[in-house]
Amino acid sequence: MNTADTIYRLVESYQYEKEIKKSIFLAYAIPVASEEQAQEWLQKISVPEATHNCWAYRIGQNYRSDDDGEPSGTAGRPILQVIEKQNFDQLLILVIRWFGGIKLGAGGLIRAYSGTAAECLRQAPRIEYIPQKTASILCSFSDYELLKARMAEYDAQIINEAFGAEVEMKITVPEDAYIALYERVLDITRGQAVIVEC
Incomplete structure (x- = not known):
């Protein structure tokens, strides 16, 4: 992914349902901060009685997907590609399928899962995601x-x-501004302040 691309996060969970050749596809898009949280959500919202519960998530450099019994590469991977293509991070998408009796074939499955996931994300409320660093600054009162x-x-x-005896400020700052802020703090305090990442 190009680093100049804007990265997005969901504002809140969102769902979208679509019928394709009598099969029902229900997509859930859920903001998650960790792999553990993604697994907890999967346990909570998967529907065991459904034919398939296919999913993918991306959290920073960590990503996983699962076809849940669909032919390999026809569900989980296409959902993950939607997440990457729309530049989302910290996101889980689960697409639940109830089989309607008409087989879709590999190409049809890929289009159904990726299309349902993509439309869910297009409609979901989003914000620009700016990676942050947390730091502690210890400085004199002056x-x-x-x-x-x-x-x-x-x-x-x-x-x-x-x-x-001194002032301690805990701050968050966009990652790309951290070095400049660090240097400015040392400059203002003539090297007396201590700034440490948390």
């Missing part, structure tokens, strides 16, 4: 106000502050 004022320049958010 540098605190100036540092705090500079956070917005790097789209950094202060998520916690603790005041003791």
